[in-house]
Structures are given as structure tokens and as C-alpha cells.
Amino acid sequence: MYYRLFRWFPKRAFSRLLGWLASIALPRWLLQPVIRVYIAAFRIDMSQFVTPPGGHLTFNAFFTRAVRPAARPVAVDEAALVCPVDGTVIERGAIARGRLLQIKGHAYSLAALLGEAPGWEAYDGGTALTVYLSPRDYHRIHSPCAGEVTRFCYIPGDLWTVGPRGVQQVPDLFARNERIVTFIRTAFGEVALVAVGATIVGSVKVVYHPHTTNRPGASAFSAELQPPYPLTRGAELGWFELGSTVILLGRPGEVTLHVLQPGDPVRMGEAIGTILTGSAQDGAGDA
Numbered sequence: 001m002y003y004r005l006f007r008w009f010p011k012r013a014f015s016r017l018l019g020w021l022a023s024i025a026l027p028r029w030l031l032q033p034v035i036r037v038y039i040a041a042f043r044i045d046m047s048q049f050v051t052p053p054g055g056h057l058t059f060n061a062f063f064t065r066a067v068r069p070a071a072r073p074v075a076v077d078e079a080a081l082v083c084p085v086d087g088t089v090i091e092r093g094a095i096a097r098g099r100l101l102q103i104k105g106h107a108y109s110l111a112a113l114l115g116e117a118p119g120w121e122a123y124d125g126g127t128a129l130t131v132y133l134s135p136r137d138y139h140r141i142h143s144p145c146a147g148e149v150t151r152f153c154y155i156p157g158d159l160w161t162v163g164p165r166g167v168q169q170v171p172d173l174f175a176r177n178e179r180i181v182t183f184i185r186t187a188f189g190e191v192a193l194v195a196v197g198a199t200i201v202g203s204v205k206v207v208y209h210p211h212t213t214n215r216p217g218a219s220a221f222s223a224e225l226q227p228p229y230p231l232t233r234g235a236e237l238g239w240f241e242l243g244s245t246v247i248l249l250g251r252p253g254e255v256t257l258h259v260l261q262p263g264d265p266v267r268m269g270e271a272i273g274t275i276l277t278g279s280a281q282d283g284a285g286d287a
Helices: 002-006 011-022 028-042 059-063 164-169
Strands: 080-082 087-094 099-103 106-109 127-132 140-142 147-155 179-185 190-196 203-206 209-212 221-231 236-241 245-250 255-257 271-275
Touching: 011 059, 028 059, 087 099, 087 245, 099 127, 099 164, 127 255, 127 271, 179 203, 179 236, 190 236, 203 209, 245 255
Parallel strands: none
Antiparallel strands: 080 271, 087 127, 099 106, 127 245, 140 236, 147 179, 147 221, 179 190, 190 245, 203 236, 255 271
8 A cells, every 4th residue: 555655756856855954954943842852752862962952953963963982882892793773673684596685575686786786796695684773763874894995886766665664565675765885895805785765864975975865867876985985893984864774785604693583673883793704815805
């Protein structure tokens, strides 16, 4: 029913409008009550964040608020693969025969998800973790490991909701929505981090390039970074201006994921897997 009803809804134009409204510096007497209602409705603990309530000039500034480092400690084990975001697990599992799970019983194409970026085949047989960021979550994206961004690709698409209804009812949801794929070269190989756009997401931004998603007339492109952009484990990688989903992909023999079930809450910085350092080969990461 959802798919049929919203198939023709102007999701991209609607999301751009809301993104524009969220970026306007409204008078404090108008903005602050909206933020207070939002905080109360979603039960957000503002003591975890750098800027106190009342200190934001736009709704986007509030939504993309920075967290206090002590509130999101990064796992100390050097072999830990850490969670890149706060959110709820949608799916966790193997990538098999070029397919990965959207939800139990529904798979979609790895090649389509990565826009057939060079080296996408290397992730077949690996592992994937999909995390949904709800309106109450912290919406910055962090690096799951130390390494460097060597390349990325932007894939324009639709903006279906990535909430439970969209995941259950929209076929190939994550491979049809707009997204940015970041490839991080590491000492043990490479990981890919997919930031998926959605309805009401004004834009997705990354720290290593000025590109902004959800722009009229956008076309797909990929780029090599020269020089590569260095990242420490847990370093900020980007953010959602209003919320969405992140998919973390690992290549076979390079990482394993802990046992996580759909519905499990996760927090940025906590260990979600293990880096298989013994599997690293000379030249690993040249996908």
C-alpha cells in the first residue's frame, strides 16, 4: 500500500523544501520552541552534546549537533571495527552471489548499491551491516577504522523513506535511493561506507569533498582523492541533514561482524566487529 500511494509523490522536491526550511536562521522565539518540542517528543538527552539547548541558530544546526567525545568513547581494542553511527540494526549478514539482505526474505544487488564502482566485485562474499538512524539519533557519520579515503562515488536516485515501512515494502530500496559511497583503504584491506538518502533528508555531506546530495539535475560520478583523506578510527566522516541509513561493507577475509540482530540498538564507537589483520596482503585495498 505504501509503495503504491507514494510512488508518484514528489519526494525529492519535498525533501529539498524541508532541507531549505531547516537551514533558515529563524527568530529564536520561533525556532527554540520547535526544538524543545522535538527534544521532548523524541526524549533526547541533550547533556550528551556539545551545544546546550537554545544554542542553535537553525534547525539543521540542532539536528547535526556534535556529541561530546566522552559520550561516545571509541573502543580501545586496535583490532575492533567500530560502529560508524548511532542507530538501530536493520540487517546484518553475508554478501552472497552478489546479493545482500534488505530485510529477511528480500535481497538486492551489490553492484547496483555500489553503482558498479571499480572493484565492487571484491565485496562479494564479504559482510554487510545496515543501520537505520531515527529522528532521535545522533546524525554524524564516523570512520569504522583507521585508514584513508582514496575514492568515492555519488549515485543519484529516489528518496523513499528508509524507515520500517519503506524497508518492508519498497523493492531494492537502498539500491534505488540517492547515496554516497566512501571507500576507505586500510592496513588490512578496504571497507566501503554507504550513506543512503531518504525522504525529508535535505542533504548528505562528507568532510573530504564539497559535494552535496539532493540537487536538481544531478548525475552520477566518481572521483579519486589526490592526496587521499586520512582518517583515524572514529574520526568524523560526514553527516545527514535530517536522518537516514548507513551500510557498512567489508571484503571477505578482512573483517568479521559480531552477532547482531535486527532491532538491536548500536552506538557510534562501540565494537561491532573484528579486523582480521592476519589476512592483510601487500597491496591490499587496491580494489
